[in-house]
Amino acid sequence: MYYFCLINRHIKMNKLVFATNNQHKLREIREILKDKFEVLSLDEIGCHEEIEETADTLEGNALIKARYISEHYGYDCFADDTGLEVFELGNAPGVISARYAGIDKDSKSNMEKLLNELSGSHDRKARFRTAIALLINNEEYLFEGIVNGKITELQSGNEGFGYDPIFMPEGFDLTFAQMSSEDKNAISHRGRAISSMIDFLKNKK
Numbered sequence: 001m002y003y004f005c006l007i008n009r010h011i012k013m014n015k016l017v018f019a020t021n022n023q024h025k026l027r028e029i030r031e032i033l034k035d036k037f038e039v040l041s042l043d044e045i046g047c048h049e050e051i052e053e054t055a056d057t058l059e060g061n062a063l064i065k066a067r068y069i070s071e072h073y074g075y076d077c078f079a080d081d082t083g084l085e086v087f088e089l090g091n092a093p094g095v096i097s098a099r100y101a102g103i104d105k106d107s108k109s110n111m112e113k114l115l116n117e118l119s120g121s122h123d124r125k126a127r128f129r130t131a132i133a134l135l136i137n138n139e140e141y142l143f144e145g146i147v148n149g150k151i152t153e154l155q156s157g158n159e160g161f162g163y164d165p166i167f168m169p170e171g172f173d174l175t176f177a178q179m180s181s182e183d184k185n186a187i188s189h190r191g192r193a194i195s196s197m198i199d200f201l202k203n204k205k
């Protein structure tokens with residue numbers, strides 16, 4: 001006699017918290033990780049408190065956030081921290097990229113300050129660097145992603161966020177803000193850091 005079983009064909013995706021509420025970043029990351037993980041935001045796990053980023057490195061800040069979520073909410077989690085590093089300015093704004101023009105300032109003020117600091121400078125080389133801290137099964141891992149490029153003289157484009165209108169990646173005549181999110185993700189600092197994390201997760205499981 002044959003017995004037939006009904007197999008639940010729904011593949012249950014693993015939940016992974018991304019320690020952010022930045023909708024731009026969530027959209028980017030969900031696009032990259034689609035089919036692999038259900039990515040939850042801080043809001044979605046009910047975490048509404050401010051996690052202070054007090055470290056003086058990108059890696060340190062990423063670890064602070066990932067450890068906080070793991071300890072207080074019990075989820076596997078990853079957190080990123082990104083800095084724009086401009087060589088002529090000794091790698092500033094770096095870890096203070098979000099608040100370069102002041103704690104209450106926005107991207108527009110940050111870009112204006114950077115363009116002023118670089119005015120008249122011929123060396124406009126810069127890079128975005130992302131550090132990711134992953135906490136999974138109570139183990140910690142760090143990943144890095146870098147995209148080299150330059151700071152343009154003027155702002156161009158309306159896509160993306162942050163410094164995108166003044167960052168032109170190497171090998172392109174477009175700023176990040178003139179690229180589609182797919183094109184940016186394919187070469188971006190965050191895309192590269194995420195790819196390293198994904199490769200790691202694939203090999204681990």
Ligand code: IMP
Binds near residue numbers: 097098110162176188
């Ligand atoms: P965060 O700490 O990773 O949120 O990044 C710090 C700051 O770097 C942000 O507030 C943005 O100003 C800038 N930033 C991070 N990622 C990007 C990006 O992909 N494009 C442009 N600016 C970015």
